[in-house]
Amino acid sequence: GMKAVADRIHGKGLKAGIYLPVGLEKEGYGEGKLPIWNTDNCTTGDIVYSDLRTTNGWDSSYKIDFSKPCAQKYIDSQAQLIADWGYDFLKLDGVGPGSFKSGDNYDNRADVAAWQKAIKSTGRPIHLEISWSLDINYAKDWKATSNGWRVDTDVECYCNTLVSWENSVEDRWRDTPGWTRYAGPGGWNDLDSINVGNAAMSGLTKAERQSYMTLWAVAKSPLFSGDDLTQLDDYGLSLMTNRDVLKINQQPGKPAKPVTSVGDEQVWASRNPDGSYTVALFNQGDSASPVTADWSALGFTGQASVRDVWNSENLGRYKDGITQALPAHGSRLFTVTPQGPALRTTAYEAESPDNVLTGSASVADCAECSGAKKVGNLYLGGTLQFTHVVVKQAGRYLINVAYTSGDPRSIGVSSNGRTPVATAFPATGGWGAADTISVPVTLKAGSNTVTFDSGTGYSPDIDKIDVPLR
Template sequence: MRHMKFVVLIMPFLAMYFNIQAQSNPFKAPLYWNPYEYNFTTDGPIPESEWSANIDWMDQNLKQHGYHMICIDGWGENVPHDQYGYRTSHDGSWTHDYAWWSNNLQSRGMELGIYQNPLWIDRYSADNGALIKGTTIPLSSLIDDTENALWFTWVQVDRPGAEEYVKGYIQHFADMGVTYLRVDFLSWFEDGYDKNLGTVGVNRPHSEYETALRWMKEACDANGMFLSLVMPHLKNEAATEIEYGHMVRINEDVGHGGWQRFNDFERGIRHSWWSQWYNTFDGYTYWSHISGRNKMILDGDFIRLNTMANDDEKKTVISLNLMAGGPLSVADQYNTIGNDLWLYQNTEMLALNQDGFVGKPLFTNDPTDESSQVWAGQMSNGDWIVGLFNREENTRNRSLDFSWLGFSGNASVRDLWAHQDLGEMSSYAVDVPPHGCVILKVVPTGSGHQSQMNVAGTFTGWSLNISMSLVNGTWEARNVNVNAGDHQLKFANTSDWSGDDWGDANGLSGTASLTTGGGSNITFNIGQNGDYDIFFDDQSLAYSIVDSGCNSGGCIT
């Protein structure tokens, strides 16, 4: 394994070039069930009886492990709509509508997720005189009859009533208690291009795409709803989606499943359209540069464990989704899961999701570089989680030098799939089988500190000219002059950014993460001009920024 330090150093420049401003994401990746497998294998809507049977199975087997949501998918036929043109049920054959199922799930301690694009218009409702809710504007006025679009009738967002219709659609679901919205076919709306079908609609001005996403985000935020963006082109390094979504798809549909779809499909080839990376592993690896704790969540699509060849492949699927901070979106069914349920029930792995953990490739986000198969990240308590993956067809030796994680000395190591403590050690190496992985918890036990520590930020022009002193096990920089306002900073163990650095947090105190290679900064706000003391523990990664006067009795707290 090569330590590709020169590769990761390009990442800060990538982020600066695109000026990506990530929102603070209040959600963590969901654990849930979706009927995609039934829909895909039958090419039709799921009967209500099968939907109900799968809910019972989830209730009995996975709800207690944190899988609290059941999300419907597409394929509905003869779909009922209300007087405003809003969809009310999955399929015309169903006895119960969405509102009924939402109440039913809530009574079980679960919730309903909805698959629907608020930019779609039901032609039947429009042709029969539906008015946009809260207005006297005909729904039909939002339709461009000259628009030659495949499958869907799209809202014209530049017309009166469009905002009311889109936001009203989201409110329609929110009023049922729905807190998760999965919005599909965004690339078709954005520029009307599909890689397989060619032209499927209109190439719209970017402002219209942005407006549509902004309306959705505003309506979702008003209702505490999770907004999942599906099939986006992710142009300009996903700048628009980062601003307006909570989660974004980063690979093709799972389809027939199997290792081919997860790992081999168009491996290492980047495209300029949806989806830029076709397989799950490539997508998670490359797009890791936009993810992070409280940032954009990456969505690797549904999981069909029953299509994988062996337990090594199955553990890799679960592990990569959790290591990347993505969802576990179960598409296996009560009658197809076989003996694989235990893989969804590994409490030591599920702890990553509960913690809001997000890992990244340790050396590079280039999917064509084998060193991208080593992942790492930190739990909120500072414990390291390391993923040693093997995407290849032959056994690979994967090694871990703890200095790569930013600390020296020994650490206690635990295998999260074997549920076994491996003891205290100074490094680790293992032969990983083809398509397999080893997931470790690494907890530093030694007393070693970095040989030096410096701090830089907006208040230094990002020059590492403030050296810190190690006092009683904590690095400190005293009497640093900082003006009032919003600021950013990072800690670094060199004076020229050639080593490791730590950031990726928010506020005057918190826990930083290793961000070498382009991770985000620590952001904070200073209320008034003055001198401040900055503290950083390079083992627990706790930091704080305190008014210098407070340390000599000058502040009342």
Template sequence: MVFNFCTSIKAQKKNVALSPPMGWNSYNCYGMTVHEDEVKANADYMAQNLKAHGWQYIVVDFLWSFDSRSGDPFQKRLKDGSYSPWLAMDQWGRLTPDTIKFPSALRGKGFKPLADYVHSLGLKFGIHVMRGIPRQAVWAKSPVMGTNGITADMIADTNSKCAWMNHMYGLNMAKPGAQEYLNSILKLYAAWDVDFIKVDDLSAPYSIAEIEGYREAIDNCDRDIVFSTSPGATPIYRADNLKQNANMWRVANDFWDEWPAVLQMFNYGKQWEGLGGPGHWPDCDMIQIGKLSKRGPVGPERYSKFTKDEEYSHMTFWTIFRSPLILGGNLPENREQELKLYTNDEVISVNQHGTEPRQLYKTNDAMVWYSHVPDSKDIYVALFNLAAQPHDVDVNFAQLGLKGKVAVRDLWKKKDVGTFKEGYKKTINTHGAALLKLSVLN
């Protein structure tokens, strides 16, 4: 298969995600239970501490239409065929925020007041949605906005079901009214001033007709919206379709704070090497650093189980690979060590501006990736120690096409290391990393 490496025409037209999106998502620290005041607290923290460094998206993750006090989030049929618990839904079969968790949504206001608050801080607002149409809309035969007599049961594919969330049916995009339903929900999100949607259950298996349907609906909603597909592993042979339709897509299933998951992500990164670019980014999932699982979804409440060196490897790979940087920890509980990781502008520049990230080599004990500094002969280089003990990791300048004396700068430490001619070697702690900038001296 021949991949199209140019910038997505649609991304250029919309001017969306021309660099990897940076932000925060509620899932890793609150699961399905996040409340409006907690979203605002994270937005406040971002505005005060992170916005100046490029962080901007605040994303409410899944089940925001569900009253979490109801216990089991998975719907059950009652004797009359209806569903319990009932999700908040409007007359057109479109889910709306639960007003217990999001009280500003009362009186049909939806997420507009919360989006207004986030925008007032100079940030952008996003939401998670599940692929398809609510099963309860199908049961209720909700009319589809923008059609003449078409109802939800006429466009649902009742054989298309999410394996782990039984709220939705897929859409049969060949049916009249299916595209109109997607148009109607994007019209609603645009009215709420949403800037980002993460659409779940799209990528594994890959739902090409629905992905293209969401793209069309976004393009027609008169608002610039980042389109993120989830979860993974997304099939790599769909790369060309993704680059034309999605702004970011998950390369793996949910990532958590275990070192083997980082090692596996290195492998996923190699598979997707060279396929990211302005408007379309392979996504390594949220950053598992800081306070996690305050109320689920995985394991007890904790600060990340990664060692400090593993946190640097985690951040360094997401940075050099140019994955979207979406924080998963509860920001107001950040300590100095988290803040230091998120506010190093020299490091962030590698993610936002480095071009053509590639793996230079990988052994059982070490790995090196590099990318290019725009409008320069300088090169960013990331060194990783994969071994279970401190280990020397080296880079040969000739392999990077560098000749003569080379100045080395340590970006995490924000200091110049020295001048070298043939190469550079650094002893790195167990599971640790270094991020460098190499500059040829005349």
């Protein structure tokens, strides 16, 4: 039986997991006459809606009505059975809002809360993971009632390999950042399984396999192997067992997020409890390219000591930043320890009356923004121009842009009338959620203009810019 399976898995030093779709599966309804364990008179007909409305990502279950007292008792019975079998992990699948479904029938927040309550009552620590492509607008609910939540669709390509770069490994770089703020002790953003260990069957180049593992590690995603563990190649095994990389995934602190994003070049970073930074360089392009991590984007200047995590090698000190040549879809992973002082900046508010707004652009309230204001409605030609950005020295500056965006968007950034450069801004977690990213501009000594131009599209809202002092 199932307990014997769990016991054998535990005997191999592994955890045992089990799977259920959310709701009461149709096959388990039994014309509404099946009794529910540990109750006097509850049956399956007493826990669902009378019209037998369906739920989950496949409509394969009847929706449970948690206004009925028997409903929680049913979930309690399922959780106790799983605990008695000795399982450590439960994946609850097809959960909404999410799983490409919305509306009342697919709102399963009550289900997840009932499962959390039921698992707690068993006395066995069972990790509750919910899936898939959960609606970020309910992220606080997922964090309150589960241990992890899938932020995207399946990573598997359902083709002749486990995954492919285009379908849908590369999507995680775009879809993960907005969720970063919600991850922390007790609940984590789940990027789906790790499929980097089966050589050609993985469907990826070696560079792509390392980037895959690097992103999952720095994003602090739960690490579940989706590989055939009996067919691991040496390279895949080295990726999955690198203790320094696993330590980054497991150490306290917030997940990494993009700090610069220039074309296909991305730098993700997070500050560690000891004051160092985890810094990942990614080349999303289809050809080799250098990628630079600027220390100013991390919030300090001068020197820093750099350790190559994947190669377990101390690289010495680097001034102002580090540049690495990366292959197509390649990556590097560093621990950076500042030796120089904190970066000093001058702040310029987007809503300042000195700025020029054109087209649809307008000032809006924003409780999380600096000064509780931002400039929004930047779409179809709307622009925001900071008119008096003053620096003492001419040169290239990384300005730190505070903004809000409910989804990944781009905006043209320029200085002093130059041609705008389309710059990607990751989602921040909602239109009221402020975050930052560093953007390069060329400034002259004295007064400058810095313009954000929506062009022909829809752009993020801008809160302020912080310009480094030199």
